[in-house]
Amino acid sequence: MIEVKNLTKIFNTVNQEIVALDDVSLHVEKGEIFGIIGLSGAGKSTLIRCINMLEKPTKGSVVIDGIEITTLEPQDLRSARQKIGMIFQHFNLLSSRTVFDNVIFPLEIAGVPKKEAGKRVEELLDLVGLSDRAKSYPSQLSGGQKQRVGIARALANSPKILLSDEATSALDPQTTRSILDLLKDINHRYNLTILLITHDMNVIKETCDRVAVIDDSRIVEVGRVINIFSNPQTATSRSFIGNIINREISDQLLQRPAEQASGIITRVIRVSFIGESAGKPLISSMIKKFDMDANILYGNIDRIKDTPFGYLTLELTGAPDQVAEGLDYLSGHGLEVEAIDNV
Amino acid sequence: MFDFGANAWMVDKVLIATWETIYMVAISTFLSYVVGLPLGIILVTTSEGHILENKRFNQVLGSIVNAVRSIPFIIFLILIIPLTRLIVGTSIGTIASIVPLTLAAIPFVARLVETSLKEIEWGLVEAALSMGANAWQVISKVLLPEAMPSLNLGVAITTINLVGYSAMAGIVGGGGLGTLAYYYGYQRYENGIMWITVIVLVVLVQLVQMLGDTLAAKISNRRR
Ligand SMILES: Nc1ncnc2c1ncn2[C@@H]1O[C@H](COP(=O)(O)OP(=O)(O)O)[C@@H](O)[C@H]1O
Ligand SMILES: [Mg+2]
Numbered sequence: 001m002i003e004v005k006n007l008t009k010i011f012n013t014v015n016q017e018i019v020a021l022d023d024v025s026l027h028v029e030k031g032e033i034f035g036i037i038g039l040s041g042a043g044k045s046t047l048i049r050c051i052n053m054l055e056k057p058t059k060g061s062v063v064i065d066g067i068e069i070t071t072l073e074p075q076d077l078r079s080a081r082q083k084i085g086m087i088f089q090h091f092n093l094l095s096s097r098t099v100f101d102n103v104i105f106p107l108e109i110a111g112v113p114k115k116e117a118g119k120r121v122e123e124l125l126d127l128v129g130l131s132d133r134a135k136s137y138p139s140q141l142s143g144g145q146k147q148r149v150g151i152a153r154a155l156a157n158s159p160k161i162l163l164s165d166e167a168t169s170a171l172d173p174q175t176t177r178s179i180l181d182l183l184k185d186i187n188h189r190y191n192l193t194i195l196l197i198t199h200d201m202n203v204i205k206e207t208c209d210r211v212a213v214i215d216d217s218r219i220v221e222v223g224r225v226i227n228i229f230s231n232p233q234t235a236t237s238r239s240f241i242g243n244i245i246n247r248e249i250s251d252q253l254l255q256r257p258a259e260q261a262s263g264i265i266t267r268v269i270r271v272s273f274i275g276e277s278a279g280k281p282l283i284s285s286m287i288k289k290f291d292m293d294a295n296i297l298y299g300n301i302d303r304i305k306d307t308p309f310g311y312l313t314l315e316l317t318g319a320p321d322q323v324a325e326g327l328d329y330l331s332g333h334g335l336e337v338e339a340i341d342n343v
Numbered sequence: 344m345f346d347f348g349a350n351a352w353m354v355d356k357v358l359i360a361t362w363e364t365i366y367m368v369a370i371s372t373f374l375s376y377v378v379g380l381p382l383g384i385i386l387v388t389t390s391e392g393h394i395l396e397n398k399r400f401n402q403v404l405g406s407i408v409n410a411v412r413s414i415p416f417i418i419f420l421i422l423i424i425p426l427t428r429l430i431v432g433t434s435i436g437t438i439a440s441i442v443p444l445t446l447a448a449i450p451f452v453a454r455l456v457e458t459s460l461k462e463i464e465w466g467l468v469e470a471a472l473s474m475g476a477n478a479w480q481v482i483s484k485v486l487l488p489e490a491m492p493s494l495n496l497g498v499a500i501t502t503i504n505l506v507g508y509s510a511m512a513g514i515v516g517g518g519g520l521g522t523l524a525y526y527y528g529y530q531r532y533e534n535g536i537m538w539i540t541v542i543v544l545v546v547l548v549q550l551v552q553m554l555g556d557t558l559a560a561k562i563s564n565r566r567r
Contacts, residue, residue: 054469054473078475079475081472081474084473086473088466092464092469092470094467094485095566096566105471105474109476110474110475137565137567157474
């Protein structure tokens with residue numbers, strides 16, 4: 001649906017060149033919610049703005065639904081943009097227009113006949129739950145309501161793609177959740193491809209199928225959200241995950257007992273449960289099967305989008321070969337197993 | 344001096360002069376917006392990074408606007424007498440005054456409009472662009488409606504300035520309250536009529552400001 005290839009964006013300011021995107025490539029499937037996470041200044045906004053050409057890339061290509069968008073004539077670019085909705089952190093609603101007139105705005109631009117447009121607006125306001133606020137002005141709405149108007153407006157021309165630039169970053173956690181639920185609902189209902197950027201791993205965790213981690217103008221990691229959570233490859237990803245899930249175990253817990261009977265070892269491992277494996281009693285059957293002791297140091301169960309997901313940090317004590325076989329047993333049943341005691 | 348005949352005559356004179364001033368100022372304000380509003384829009388939209396960016400053109404236009412603005416009105420008035428004659432056929436009277444008043448106000452209006460439009464958050468323009476709006480749609484559906492309260496205040500400021508300018512024009516035979524004050528007040532030492540003129544001018548300015556404030560507040564309140 002969206003194919004970004006070798007995208008580079010350099011800003012030439014008065015006293016320096018800023019490389020905002022450095023050879024970024026990305027592929028977003030139709031109907032998926034794809035997240036891009038990165039710290040402030042990493043280049044997220046520049047990337048998403050290159051997708052509807054609000055920012056002209058210095059190099060590289062962006063293909064949307066088979067159309068190369070970077071070389072379109074102005075007229076064709078405007079038509080293409082009508083099929084790419086966008087929502088913003090600060091909503092960007094027109095204060096001179098009511099809710100109804102804000103939502104009809106893109107239809108006016110596209111030249112949709114008034115009557116037809118009015119009907120569409122009513123449907124959209126119904127979808128976002130704001131039918132009773134049609135005559136209000138944006139300044140009379142809460143942040144969450146404003147973003148709902150923004151979403152309705154972005155959907156007016158039935159776009160193929162929705163771009164979201166930190167759409168929940170100005171909202172409180174509860175409102176954020178309701179907006180994310182709305183986005184998921186829209187994604188389901190219309191099989192709409194959503195590309196969202198955020199600096200908040202919670203947003204990724206709750207909504208996205210796949211995520212790209214961007215650090216200092218480059219994409220450093222891409223994958224299914226669940227895989228990034230269970231097995232992050234980069235320090236950047238680990239720190240984002242660390243912000244919402246406590247993966248680190250204090251050094252004290254990692255200290256091995258000073259005395260140990262001969263032929264017995266102690267390992268500290270972290271097991272990640274994903275999806276259905278989270279429901280199976282694999283740990284207890286491992287203990288029985290391989291004759292070892294397991295001491296739970298830390299545990300955490302969560303959901304990633306709609307999939308159960310958890311971490312368990314265990315201290316295993318037993319004969320070396322038994323412990324090794326036990327670990328294989330867990331991996332063999334689809335658990336992500338990671339030794340964290342650096343033996 | 345205070346007999347009724349003289350007073351009635353005086354009231355008549357003041358009323359006529361007031362009407363001339365209102366007429367002159369209203370038409371000049373209108374005409375200066377006919378040209379100044381598009382100029383202001385062009386100044387904003389051709390500036391760096393804006394929807395019709397054209398740096399050279401913007402610089403040239405900006406310089407012309409600044410040049411005209413820097414000429415004191417009283418000098419401007421005399422400077423363009425030949426042009427006024429060419430257009431109106433005379434350089435004396437109410438109609439003739441409209442030419443310098445309008446021409447002097449155009450660059451002023453252009454800068455006022457520019458300032459008003461620059462206040463609009465860039466995010467709103469980008470939102471419109473992201474929906475596929477063209478330049479004209481951005482101007483007519485985003486910039487102008489969003490800036491309406493501020494543009495309204497600009498009209499009030501322009502009108503008030505033109506009331507002052509029209510009095511200056513009056514001194515060189517431009518008609519209106521300025522001429523009245525000059526002939527009867529200055530040249531014939533009739534202080535009474537001078538003071539009446541001043542009072543009428545003050546009231547006019549207050550009325551315009553009130554009207555502008557009320558309109559701007561009304562638009563803003565509706566949106567609040
Ligand atoms: N119009 C611009 N001119 C110059 N530098 C810019 C511009 N837009 C963004 N940048 C720079 O590009 C980098 C990436 O910015 P941005 O994409 O906004 O980051 P993010 O959205 O991840 O916070 C930053 O260093 C920022 O200062
Ligand atoms: Mg940003």
